[in-house]
Amino acid sequence: MSVRSQLLKGVLDGCVLSIIEKENVYGYELSKKLQDAGLGDVSEGTIYPVLLRLQKNGYIRGEMRPSESGPNRKYYSLTDEGCAALNELAQEWAHIAGPVTALMRRRQADDSFEAINRGK
Amino acid sequence: MIGSKQLVADNNEKRKLLTKENEKYYDDMLVYIRIKSKVSAQESEEILMELLDHLIEGQQDGKTAADIFGKNPKGYADELISELPKETFRTRLPFFGILAGIFISWSLIGRGLFSLITGLFTVLDTRVYLGTVVIETLYWLIFALLMIWFVFRCVERSLFNKKRALLKQMILAGIVGVLGSAPGFILIFFHLVSNFGPSFAFGWLPSLASGALLRIGCFLANKKLNIF
Numbered sequence: 551m552s553v554r555s556q557l558l559k560g561v562l563d564g565c566v567l568s569i570i571e572k573e574n575v576y577g578y579e580l581s582k583k584l585q586d587a588g589l590g591d592v593s594e595g596t597i598y599p600v601l602l603r604l605q606k607n608g609y610i611r612g613e614m615r616p617s618e619s620g621p622n623r624k625y626y627s628l629t630d631e632g633c634a635a636l637n638e639l640a641q642e643w644a645h646i647a648g649p650v651t652a653l654m655r656r657r658q659a660d661d662s663f664e665a666i667n668r669g670k
Numbered sequence: 671m672i673g674s675k676q677l678v679a680d681n682n683e684k685r686k687l688l689t690k691e692n693e694k695y696y697d698d699m700l701v702y703i704r705i706k707s708k709v710s711a712q713e714s715e716e717i718l719m720e721l722l723d724h725l726i727e728g729q730q731d732g733k734t735a736a737d738i739f740g741k742n743p744k745g746y747a748d749e750l751i752s753e754l755p756k757e758t759f760r761t762r763l764p765f766f767g768i769l770a771g772i773f774i775s776w777s778l779i780g781r782g783l784f785s786l787i788t789g790l791f792t793v794l795d796t797r798v799y800l801g802t803v804v805i806e807t808l809y810w811l812i813f814a815l816l817m818i819w820f821v822f823r824c825v826e827r828s829l830f831n832k833k834r835a836l837l838k839q840m841i842l843a844g845i846v847g848v849l850g851s852a853p854g855f856i857l858i859f860f861h862l863v864s865n866f867g868p869s870f871a872f873g874w875l876p877s878l879a880s881g882a883l884l885r886i887g888c889f890l891a892n893k894k895l896n897i898f
Binding site: 576577581593594595598599601602603606612614621622623 | 721723727
């Protein structure tokens with residue numbers, strides 16, 4: 551598993567929830583929206599275990615109905631619990647994202663600092 | 671809601687749209703997930719349909735099944751199964767109950783027909799001994815369950831291989847089946863289990879009628895619970 555997909559694993563649930571919050575989507579649409587959001591590297595199939603887990607936890611509800619283009623598709627919508635879970639996730643993410651970004655930036659700065667030292 | 675039977679039928683139709691390579695990949699996953707998740711056909715058929723729809727749409731964009739679901743179909747299927755509702759003894763009880771019911775109903779119907787036909791030519795002793803019947807039924811039920819488990823396992827092991835090993839596995843299952851059922855036939859044929867327990871006459875008509883009733887009961891229960 552690539553570093554990126556390992557990192558994403560924890561936050562993919564939140565990404566999927568936030569897309570479903572905006573509009574009801576089915577699987578293929580969801581993967582397209584993730585790609586549009588810039589998460590193109592996520593292997594498309596990874597959304598299905600996530601969708602099953604979110605359904606099992608009662609965060610989303612799936613309903614089979616005809617799509618705009620005709621055939622039946624399973625459309626997902628957010629439940630009240632899902633909304634609460636997403637709020638919590640978003641808050642937690644805000645707490646983590648800032649410090650992590652800062653740490654990674656500092657590291658880059660240190661690297662260049664070391665490079666300068668080595669150069670002497 | 672679209673029932674699982676309809677989903678299976680739709681699935682069979684839609685699979686024809688897959689390319690050969692994608693079909694092989696998807697078929698293995700399909701059989702594996704159907705075998706491994708026995709909680710409710712509804713849930714597994716719904717996810718299978720979603721995967722198929724996704725694959726068909728992806729195929730139109732020039733993607734292969736491996737591009738979409740990864741290079742490890744078994745690992746991916748296991749991940750999906752682990753996220754399906756958990757199966758416990760309680761949730762599986764209806765499955766085994768109906769399976770046993772169908773098995774017993776066919777035995778009763780078979781016995782009824784056999785008695786009816788042989789009764790035309792000869793006088794039959796239709797007396798049954800409850801104790802003996804219970805022992806024999808238990809033997810065959812356990813044998814049937816083990817056999818089903820074994821065949822499932824054989825199919826499972828033949829999946830996700832480059833070469834199809836199904837035939838070899840099936841021959842193995844056949845041998846195990848013959849060996850496992852032999853003691854049962856010997857017991858019955860030579861009357862090795864002596865008759866015990868209360869006895870009563872049980873002719874072809876009650877045998878046939880009770881078998882048919884039980885079969886209808888199983889059919890209705892299955893329709894309600896949507897297991898097979």
